[in-house]
Amino acid sequence: MPLLKAPGNGVTIRMYRQGHGDCFLLAFPQNDSDQAYYVLIDCGYKPGSQNMVTKRSKKSIGDFVQHIIDSTNNTIDLMIITHEHQDHVNGIWKKNNPYFGKINIKKAWFAWTEDPKDPLAKKFRKKHKDQLLGLVSARNSLALALGTKDPVINRLDNFLNLELGGEEEAFNPLSAAAKDPTKSINKQAIKLIRDKADGNDGVEYLNPGDGPLSIEGVEGVKTYVLGPPRRESLLVDEDPIGKEGFPSHRGSSGLTFLAAASDSNGSTAKIPFANKFVIPKSKALRTKFFKDNYGTDNTEKLYDNEIEIASNAHWRRIDNEWLFSAETLALKLNRGINNTSLVLAFELQKSKKVLLFAGDAQRGNWISWHKNDWEVGDKTISAKDLISRTVLYKVGHHGSHNATLNGTVDSDYANLSWMGQGKYANEFTAMITAVNSWAMQKNNPPWRHPLPSIREALESKTQGRLFQTDMDIPAKPDDVSNSEWEKFTSNCTFDKMFFDFQILDEC
């Protein structure tokens, strides 16, 4: 298999079609070498989706990793991990023969949220771990009550798998990761990359506003860091943490949802009121008042028009209702990690064209970008200016709702209209990593990836120059001339395993 080639000037972007997830290989020309400089961004997929990319997909993630090895001569110059979710990192590590076990990695970039020494990041990770543990307990209690086939459980399992990683479609509550999220497969993947790059002293944690970063030996590109924001409230928009830090197992912390959910045997649950008001459940259900008005028996009285509903009707009980909060918590947790996505803008030096890799950034991340600017010589480059020169946009989070913001050029926050302005409009291209049939058929309720309205907006803005994992070749819109379309397709290679797209660094 041939190496991936970089153009003399510019970049080749390879979008792998490994499934519902991200894996991008970028090749930049090096000053003093014929071989390209290889940047790999993420490597993961949602288990099950790999079989639905095309009608006859038979490739597994192992085949894709081998393809990366062959295309880079087994050396990745720079590995970028956007964030710690299954569909971005599960192609990296496994217990035996890790996928990336033999690959050389010279440098690695992570978001500041992965920095083991960053105090805010530490706090964030601690909270994430606590919440995950609580969520697993809540899930297990609910599964006992509803059965593991219940759609609510399926949904929770899906979210837990995103957080913990791995390649199983089903969630395993007995796995080591479910008991201790610090052992998750996601964490192992990050550790593997970190260890490899550390061997070369090559690990960097990036903060918003960092840059422009140069890559040694590659003249043609500078990198700007847009996100994730350092404001904790933007990363997780619930429970903003004050000076006290997140309460540990003291005081009222025993009164949170998580405290109750983690307390599997119910013996140490804290109660929000003084004992004189309290009747323990087992005792209460033997008293007349609660027996009559809440009840214990599960026999439905036969329907009779003359009978009002029984005061102790079993369908009005709420023993498990509170556990459903787990669903919203899981969503928030997922959103929180998505918002830790490292968002990078690669600027090609001659033409000033920009490639925008948004990871899975959601609103909380997006609305922080405009606060950054960079001093370059005597000029200030604003985020808005940078984004306006975008010619390639890696669409956030499979093209979902809230991961590509809608707005106008005049909006005070970054949005789709900010991208590809002026002369950059004619070249504006976007890449959606989504396997729609998998998202819609294998999830209940279905995942709308991509959201039709976002796909439509992108189709119109890119004039058809829109890649999507599960679509072999983008369709030419009727109002685009043949010659224009050919100009685009001449820069593309469409393969069943990947799309290659070349951007030349010329005006």
Added chain:
Amino acid sequence: MNNPVSRRLKIFTFDPSLGMKIETNAINQVVAHISWEKDLKEGPIGEYLEVIDYDPASGCFYKPVDLNNPELLGTDGLDPSESNPQFHQQMVYAVAMTTIQHFEAALGRRAFWADHKFIYRGKYRNQFVRRLRIYPHALRDRNAYYSPSLKALLFGYFPVTIIDEHNTPGTIVHTCLSHDIVAHEVTHALLDGVHPRFNEPTNLDVHAFHEAFADIVALFQHFSYQIVLENEIKKTRGNLDTENLLSQLAQQFGQATGRGNALRDALGYKDDETQQWTPREPNPHALSEEIEPHARGAILVAAVFKAFLLIYRDETADLFRIATNGTGVLPEGDIHPDLTRRLAYEAAKCATRVLRMCIRAIDYCPPVDITFGTFLRAIITADIEYAPEDSRGYRIAVIQSFRAWGIFPSGITSMGIDALVWPTGDDALAELNINPGKDDIKGMKTYMKNLLVGAKEWNLENDRYEVWKALDPFKESIWHWLRDGDFYGYAYSKIFGLVIDNDEAPPTVFRKENRPTVEVHSVRPTIRKTLQGEYRTDLVVEITQRRRGYFDKTIQEEMDKPQNTTFKPYDFTFRAGCTILIDPSSQVIRRVITTRGTIADEDQLIRVRNYLNGVSGATGNAFDAGLATSRTMKGRQRDEPFALLHNDQNY
């Protein structure tokens, strides 16, 4: 011995947060006057409500309060307290009962909760739900919701994690101690009792309407507490357009969730840059920009509140003239206490009037597919019935304010009152060129008279269950009237926008015995006292038809091929129908309120399909946003429309 008229119970006026500030401490608590319930039991469990204090996350129950305890009778109930769950029970009972009483006073009938519906031996059954259940400590979440399936209100509590001027980390916020949250949730339940199909989203306004209506009731309930009203009048020097507590909802919840101010404000907002309260100006384009239910609902709330302010200003102009010797300019400093009292009296009067206009309107809404514009028509029609002569210009004020916010019904040619008001039965007949002669009308009336025998017998004192049982047979007789009735029944079905003829209904319309089904959902008696003091009895009847809807247009076309009788599992139910008001004593059809099209209307079907497919935009999370779930999805979906809507999530 006569029973007392009312039971007096102490409550937090808004929520515990007011007692934490010296400026508001004086109005932190009020005594609510609740109609005396003779058989109130511990719980409290009364005629309408049952408070069951179960805290499943803590694995325990809390002892029920007995409000008939002589000590509590003598002290207006327990003192407001965050740490006494029995006070929580007292407060949810008192606030919910206050809301129920506002409803009954406005609607002129007893309040009913939505029926418990289930399938037994292959048949749909309805069971009577006498009491709404309230669980004050059901969840550990920043959430509270009405559950249509449990016929219950579930309130959550959570520890504060923020540290700022309003919050102390570690303290517990109980949503059941927020007057506004309780009033809001019980309104959801009351509205569901009238319109169970207002949970079925068929356009952007449906969920937003539920939220807005619940907010409107909660807001205007503030005006029933004189001490607060006078305090705010004094603070604002009678100018209620400026920032005040009356227009704000859920202070403590808003602050504890990091908003720095109330959860919602009908008048203004806190500017992000200046951190100053800024009035919100009417924006006629706002509706086209907002699709999130609360943000959209806020537009309707703002329109109604603005209408109130217009009326209040008009009604108090003379007082300001007197107080300022005609200059209209108040001197510096506090206004005279007499003026405060007079203004408070007028404000309370106007607020009651506007609230009742809104509540009465729900009897004049179509059974499905509510929009803000239809609600405007309902308000105007209901008010004309209540006060045929509108000498004070209340209706004009409402129209003016709604127009300023860009709210108007589709398909009308003017925003004049005569265009907005729903037609009478005679108008609608004439519109269809059906002009029955004198004898015909006589025949019609006789027919209806027989049909409605017994309909006049109810009054507000009847047992609700007896009323409920007595009404059930009417569903059947009205059904027969429309389907098998004489020529007139048939003509009526036409003006009601129903499709009765087999030939006129597309194949996907549900049929029974080879004819399109007509479902009579509810028959409600109302007795209203008009402004002139006259009593009017109406029977409110809701009728709908159903049709199989498919997300895929081509499948729909295939299923709707003439003579087709076999159907694929359908994705959604498309409904159309009408609400009619009949005067049982004169047999006059007083009003006919129809949905935007009949069940055979293809454009409406397409509109609903597009909405469900997320064409008008998406709200929600990054996974299933914007997509209605097909009925064919396997597995039991959890059906709690308000649980997720109310959760504190905006991203």
